[in-house]
Amino acid sequence: MKSFGSTRRSFAPWNDPTSKPFISFRNVTKRFGDFTAVDDLSLDIYHREFFALLGASGCGKSTLLRMLAGFEQPTSGEIILDGQSLAGTPPYRRPVNMMFQSYALFPHMTVEKNIAFGLRQDGMPKPDIAARVAQMLKLVKMEKFAGRKPHQLSGGQRQRVALARSLAKQPKVLLLDEPLGALDKKLREETQFELMDLQQDLGLTFVVVTHDQEEAMTMADRIAVMSQGRVAQVATPAEIYEAPNSRFVADFIGDVNIFDGKVSSVENHVVQIETDIGFTVRMHSNETPAVGAQAGCIVRPEKLRVSRAAPADASANAVQGELWDIAYLGDMTVYHAKLKNGAMVKASSLNAVRAVENPLGYDEPIWVSFDEDAGMVLKD
Numbered sequence: 001m002k003s004f005g006s007t008r009r010s011f012a013p014w015n016d017p018t019s020k021p022f023i024s025f026r027n028v029t030k031r032f033g034d035f036t037a038v039d040d041l042s043l044d045i046y047h048r049e050f051f052a053l054l055g056a057s058g059c060g061k062s063t064l065l066r067m068l069a070g071f072e073q074p075t076s077g078e079i080i081l082d083g084q085s086l087a088g089t090p091p092y093r094r095p096v097n098m099m100f101q102s103y104a105l106f107p108h109m110t111v112e113k114n115i116a117f118g119l120r121q122d123g124m125p126k127p128d129i130a131a132r133v134a135q136m137l138k139l140v141k142m143e144k145f146a147g148r149k150p151h152q153l154s155g156g157q158r159q160r161v162a163l164a165r166s167l168a169k170q171p172k173v174l175l176l177d178e179p180l181g182a183l184d185k186k187l188r189e190e191t192q193f194e195l196m197d198l199q200q201d202l203g204l205t206f207v208v209v210t211h212d213q214e215e216a217m218t219m220a221d222r223i224a225v226m227s228q229g230r231v232a233q234v235a236t237p238a239e240i241y242e243a244p245n246s247r248f249v250a251d252f253i254g255d256v257n258i259f260d261g262k263v264s265s266v267e268n269h270v271v272q273i274e275t276d277i278g279f280t281v282r283m284h285s286n287e288t289p290a291v292g293a294q295a296g297c298i299v300r301p302e303k304l305r306v307s308r309a310a311p312a313d314a315s316a317n318a319v320q321g322e323l324w325d326i327a328y329l330g331d332m333t334v335y336h337a338k339l340k341n342g343a344m345v346k347a348s349s350l351n352a353v354r355a356v357e358n359p360l361g362y363d364e365p366i367w368v369s370f371d372e373d374a375g376m377v378l379k380d
Contacts (some may be wrong), residue, residue, distance in 0.1 A: 009223060012236075013046040020083075022205055023068065025175065028077030030063050030229075037063040039229035050199050050206045052220035054213065056252075058095070060229040061209045063362060065126040065175050068207065069098045095172040099179050103162035105150040112137070112146040115165045122169065136164035139198070154189045162194075167202070174199075176208040180215060192218045214254055217241070225249050241300075247378055250298045257304070257345055258378075260296040263289045271377050273297060277343040279319040299375035304347035304368055306335050306360065311369040314369040320368040321345065323362055335360070337368050 011020035021044035028130045030038040038060045045051045053061035066072040068079060070091035079086045086094060086332045095153045096120075105114050137143045140160040150158055159179065166174055179195075180188045210216050216223050217237040225240065227233045232252075233245045244250035248268050251258065261275035271285045273295055281297055282322050305311070311318050324344065325336035326352075335347045345368050360366065 010302060011048070013049070014222065016259060017065050019046060021080075022049070023207070024078075024080040025064070025068075026078045026080065028064075028067065028074045028079060030060075030067060030072060032325045036229055038067070038074075041229065041231060043224060043231055043234065045205065045206055048203055050196065050219055050221045051208070052216035052223045053209045053226060053238065054211070054216040054223050055226035056211060061226050061227040062177060063247060064226075065177055065207065065209050067100070068173070069096055070094050071098075097169055097171040097173075098177065099162050099166040100174040100177050100254060103150075103158050105158060105161060105165075107150050110147050111142060111153070111161050114150070114161055118165065118169050132168055136168050139167070140164045155184070156191065157192065163198075172204045173202070173207060176206065178210055179208065180210075180212075189218075190217070216276070217253075225252060226253075232356055241272055244298070246371040247296065250378065255301050255346055255348075257299045257301065258296050259299070260294070263291050263295050265294050266291060270372060271295070271297075271335075273377075276317075277318070277339055278341050279339075281317050282315070282372050282375055283317075283375060284373045287377045289377065291351045296378040297375050298378060299370050301334065301346045302332075302350075303374035304345065304370045306337065306347045306349065307322055307367050307369070308360070308364070310367050313371075316369045316371055317365055317374075319345075320365070320367055323360055323364050323366055326362060328361070337366060339368075347359060 023045040025043040028038055028041050041060070041064070045297050053064060055061050063072060067074055070086065070089060081095065106117065107115070111132040112133055115133045116129050119132060124132070127309055135147055140163055142157065142160050142164065143369060145153060145157060150161070153161065180191055182224065195206070208216070208219065220237060222234060222236055224234045227248060233240060233249045240249065240253055244253060249260070250256050259273065259277065259281050260273045261273040261281070263271060264280070265272040266272045266288055269284055269286065271283050271287070271289060273281045273283070275281055283297045306323075320338055321339040323335060324338040327334040330351070332348050332350050335349070337344060337347060338343045347368060
């Protein structure tokens with residue numbers, strides 16, 4: 001199997017034919033009146049997997065999570081957890097817990113009492129509750145704040161309390177619905193890694209719903225990209241980004257340049273496309289579209305090079321244009337190049353040094369180029 005990106009960890013039960021899914025959605029449909037929120041969806045999630053449901057608002061991801069939690073019932077189909085069907089099982093009897101974006105903490109209770117609430121409801125003995133709460137406070141590094149109330153905490157601290165409360169009952173699966181949406185960017189990025197480390201340490205299965213692509217790419221072992229109640233692709237973050245299975249997924253995940261045109265030749269797994277914007281693209285591909293067929297290829301901005309001179313490598317794909325927009329983002333610079341026919345191409349360059357002599361400027365004539373293995377030919 002071709003490898004994409006860096007190895008996150010040696011964990012890939014979905015590639016092991018002997019592994020059994022921990023959670024299975026089997027032909028699940030959910031309708032609200034005439035509206036179909038989830039449409040005949042089948043999906044497997046494995047034990048100890050950090051799994052992300054990613055999609056735009058209204059794609060069905062939160063409905064799927066709520067059905068797993070028991071807050072909604074499927075119109076048809078079956079949900080299986082650890083070998084047992086969840087049909088007819090109320091939320092409080094399911095071995096799952098859910099953490100909401102709003103955190104839903106009790107404002108009149110201290111941190112300690114918020115974490116203990118579910119345990120008291122279950123009738124756990126007081127000494128055991130005290131021990132479990134202490135364990136959870138230590139886990140999320142909130143021991144010093146046990147006596148405070150939610151309004152006395154920062155957003156990040158409230159998030160930790162909600163997480164501790166969700167984990168206190170030791171669920172088999174933790175469900176997270178947009179868990180970091182209320183945090184600022186820097187704290188959100190820090191918390192993403194904390195959640196990953198916590199999930200690894202606890203050995204639990206995490207299922208997170210998010211519309212934030214970067215969040216899903218950072219945290220998840222696999223991502224299910226959803227659209228209109230269906231799964232468009234399930235794969236690792238690197239596979240989703242580098243080898244999307246459709247135009248929709250390619251366009252949805254990250255920034256991408258899509259060059260459409262007509263196939264002029266196919267030879268030794270190199271497809272040549274005469275693009276609609278006036279230049280020829282040669283691309284390595286396992287796909288073998290017919291000569292004369294319409295096709296497209298995708299190239300991510302970071303795979304493109306922007307230069308004043310034509311590329312020295314004659315085999316490189318290259319087209320002339322002028323710099324239309326330049327955005328300096330600190331770690332990288334983003335270029336928008338306007339080609340001679342008016343089409344716009346996006347490229348990005350890592351700022352590896354602090355200062356650049358004679359930097360590229362607005363309206364400057366430039367070349368945009370990329371290698372034959374920089375992108376892929378689209379299947380559809």
